[in-house]
Amino acid sequence: MRATIMYAAGDVRIEDVPDAAIEEPTDAVVRVTRACICGSDLWPYASMQRSEAGQSMGHEAIGVVEDVGSQVATLEKGDVVVMPFAFSDGTCAYCHEGLPTACVHVGFFGNNGMNGAQAEALRVPLADGTLYPLPVGEDDALMPSLLTLSDVMGTGHHAAVTAKVAPGKRAAVVGDGAVGMCAVIAAKRLGAEQIIVMGRHPDRIALAREFGATDVVSERGEEAVERVRELTGGEGAHSVLECVGHNTAVETAIGIARPGGAVGRVGVPQHTAIPGSLPAFFGNITIGGGPAPVRAYLDELLPDVLEGRIDPGRVFDHTVGLDGVPEGYRAMADRDSLKVMVTP
Amino acid sequence: MRATIMYAAGDVRIEDVPDAAIEEPTDAVVRVTRACICGSDLWPYASMQRSEAGQSMGHEAIGVVEDVGSQVATLEKGDVVVMPFAFSDGTCAYCHEGLPTACVHVGFFGNNGMNGAQAEALRVPLADGTLYPLPVGEDDALMPSLLTLSDVMGTGHHAAVTAKVAPGKRAAVVGDGAVGMCAVIAAKRLGAEQIIVMGRHPDRIALAREFGATDVVSERGEEAVERVRELTGGEGAHSVLECVGHNTAVETAIGIARPGGAVGRVGVPQHTAIPGSLPAFFGNITIGGGPAPVRAYLDELLPDVLEGRIDPGRVFDHTVGLDGVPEGYRAMADRDSLKVMVTP
Numbered sequence: 001m002r003a004t005i006m007y008a009a010g011d012v013r014i015e016d017v018p019d020a021a022i023e024e025p026t027d028a029v030v031r032v033t034r035a036c037i038c039g040s041d042l043w044p045y046a047s048m049q050r051s052e053a054g055q056s057m058g059h060e061a062i063g064v065v066e067d068v069g070s071q072v073a074t075l076e077k078g079d080v081v082v083m084p085f086a087f088s089d090g091t092c093a094y095c096h097e098g099l100p101t102a103c104v105h106v107g108f109f110g111n112n113g114m115n116g117a118q119a120e121a122l123r124v125p126l127a128d129g130t131l132y133p134l135p136v137g138e139d140d141a142l143m144p145s146l147l148t149l150s151d152v153m154g155t156g157h158h159a160a161v162t163a164k165v166a167p168g169k170r171a172a173v174v175g176d177g178a179v180g181m182c183a184v185i186a187a188k189r190l191g192a193e194q195i196i197v198m199g200r201h202p203d204r205i206a207l208a209r210e211f212g213a214t215d216v217v218s219e220r221g222e223e224a225v226e227r228v229r230e231l232t233g234g235e236g237a238h239s240v241l242e243c244v245g246h247n248t249a250v251e252t253a254i255g256i257a258r259p260g261g262a263v264g265r266v267g268v269p270q271h272t273a274i275p276g277s278l279p280a281f282f283g284n285i286t287i288g289g290g291p292a293p294v295r296a297y298l299d300e301l302l303p304d305v306l307e308g309r310i311d312p313g314r315v316f317d318h319t320v321g322l323d324g325v326p327e328g329y330r331a332m333a334d335r336d337s338l339k340v341m342v343t344p
Numbered sequence: 345m346r347a348t349i350m351y352a353a354g355d356v357r358i359e360d361v362p363d364a365a366i367e368e369p370t371d372a373v374v375r376v377t378r379a380c381i382c383g384s385d386l387w388p389y390a391s392m393q394r395s396e397a398g399q400s401m402g403h404e405a406i407g408v409v410e411d412v413g414s415q416v417a418t419l420e421k422g423d424v425v426v427m428p429f430a431f432s433d434g435t436c437a438y439c440h441e442g443l444p445t446a447c448v449h450v451g452f453f454g455n456n457g458m459n460g461a462q463a464e465a466l467r468v469p470l471a472d473g474t475l476y477p478l479p480v481g482e483d484d485a486l487m488p489s490l491l492t493l494s495d496v497m498g499t500g501h502h503a504a505v506t507a508k509v510a511p512g513k514r515a516a517v518v519g520d521g522a523v524g525m526c527a528v529i530a531a532k533r534l535g536a537e538q539i540i541v542m543g544r545h546p547d548r549i550a551l552a553r554e555f556g557a558t559d560v561v562s563e564r565g566e567e568a569v570e571r572v573r574e575l576t577g578g579e580g581a582h583s584v585l586e587c588v589g590h591n592t593a594v595e596t597a598i599g600i601a602r603p604g605g606a607v608g609r610v611g612v613p614q615h616t617a618i619p620g621s622l623p624a625f626f627g628n629i630t631i632g633g634g635p636a637p638v639r640a641y642l643d644e645l646l647p648d649v650l651e652g653r654i655d656p657g658r659v660f661d662h663t664v665g666l667d668g669v670p671e672g673y674r675a676m677a678d679r680d681s682l683k684v685m686v687t688p
Contacts (some may be wrong), residue, residue: 290628
């Protein structure tokens with residue numbers, strides 16, 4: 001079968017690899033019908049050291065179950081499933097608490113040697129705990145939005161939850177990538193009264209406005225902080241959804257938070273220390289977030305997609321086959337594309 | 345009148361100063377019957393640059409109202425009051441939300457030129473919003489515990505609240521100073537099942553155990569993290585109450601937090617960036633806290649003191665008159681004293 005392998009920064013190839021197959025009795029094999037390129041894939045695309053073995057890439061997918069191990073109880077061949085970016089056992093304390101990304105058996109697809117989803121198929125460990133069956137056919141028109149539930153929409157929702165968005169609150173979204181766009185949807189969905197999106201790319205700003213953004217701040221750094229303060233009656237935002245991960249983005253996020261407010265970090269941090277210790281402390285600003293427990297959010301988000309209340313699939317502005325994946329990486333890295341869907 | 349003035353690191357003097365007097369119609373003048381030396385006073389005691397004017401010191405007090413301005417409505421001469429470490433108007437949005445330390449008119453006693461409470465008397469701005477009348481006489485036996493409601497007990501409670509202590513949770517307290525001791529009381533009061541105190545001073549550990557600590561960790565750094573993990577079934581603590589402020593203390597706090605857990609910072613940060621960005625992110629650990637809204641906590645904590653359910657006044661192990669204040673600073677800085685009460 002064919003799969004996407006990254007060998008070094010900027011070196012992404014489509015290669016023939018051994019077919020995905022059951023290895024453990026709790027595994028399933030999923031034929032991938034839709035996958036994506038993620039903003040977090042751009043970090044290794046920018047910086048990965050050359051590796052002889054390479055890294056199988058991709059962690060967001062929808063597919064069809066092709067085979068199940070002998071201990072898989074809840075899935076069968078032919079099921080259409082969404083695959084969250086992390087696998088989890090579904091039975092440990094963390095899974096029961098709704099934090100499957102801290103599962104005692106957690107693993108991340110397309111990371112540290114693990115199978116990737118930008119491929120014709122992949123092996124999914126702990127299939128019962130990980131995969132979520134969908135009540136639709138594999139070519140349903142809702143596929144793009146359903147696909148976002150594997151990561152980007154759940155991640156935007158996690159930013160909103162950890163930033164404590166609630167009805168009547170003022171929210172600000174740092175980052176105009178696909179997660180930022182989904183964070184706007186999530187903030188709107190949770191009832192934010194004002195949603196400020198920080199960005200300057202015209203197409204993205206237009207999409208953010210359609211998703212519910214009420215204000216746009218195109219300034220950066222200190223000027224951005226000043227502008228958000230102006231837009232929020234001098235106070236700052238109750239909820240700041242940090243969807244980038246750069247040091248400056250986190251610093252801005254803390255700078256625009258209202259005293260007593262919260263910052264939800266979902267951008268993978270590119271720093272070992274969180275800037276803004278003193279303003280966060282003196283403002284009693286809470287800093288939360290992390291890898292989104294998207295598996296746990298499916299029960300809440302899926303009905304909104306199925307019933308058309310949210311349409312996060314609009315973040316996809318390019319679709320490629322497997323052969324187009326290397327070009328998809330380039331397009332996202334150059335910000336020519338907001339998010340790329342892959343149809344293997 | 346006499347007051348405590350700090351001129352430089354290690355240089356604390358008792359001096360004659362002009363009598364406290366009403367300056368604004370919203371002021372009160374309070375004759376101080378009890379004050380304290382705070383752990384946070386030890387930061388300038390260790391590092392203050394020499395100042396000709398000096399800084400009037402002290403921000404925790406109980407006293408008797410001696411005079412009120414023409415617009416003070418809720419207080420009268422003779423009232424026994426507790427004075428929180430910050431003044432606040434009691435009317436702005438932040439005060440109504442329970443965060444008076446973010447009041448739009450907030451100020452901190454004994455800081456930035458503001459009056460200090462280690463004195464015979466002091467002027468209290470915004471008296472209606474700031475002072476809290478007590479239903480006891482000025483020599484009531486409960487005075488030491490009531491005095492802690494001006495800062496240290498409210499601050500320990502804030503650590504517990506922002507670390508999300510709740511019934512059945514495992515809590516860990518970083519720091520064995522007076523705030524750490526009160527954090528133990530607060531964690532117990534909010535129902536923590538396990539309370540691990542990190543410290544090595546025998547008297548303090550003994551007191552922490554009497555307050556409800558179930559385990560003691562005397563190791564430091566990585567060894568302390570390992571030990572807490574052992575004590576918590578390998579998981580870490582749901583709630584970490586960080587009562588120091590040093591970089592290493594915050595790093596330890598994040599290191600011992602359970603995935604999905606929370607760190608409540610109440611030690612004044614001695615660093616511009618929060619260490620542990622990556623473990624906090626990947627563990628979905630929330631970092632909260634800041635200057636405690638002790639004024640807002642009085643309604644909740646006062647009945648427990650008055651009815652004897654908590655006894656935080658036991659943190660005082662030395663009492664001095666004003667003349668003894670310089671020696672009190674030395675004793676606390678040398679860790680000869682846990683906390684010093686001042687009876688001017």
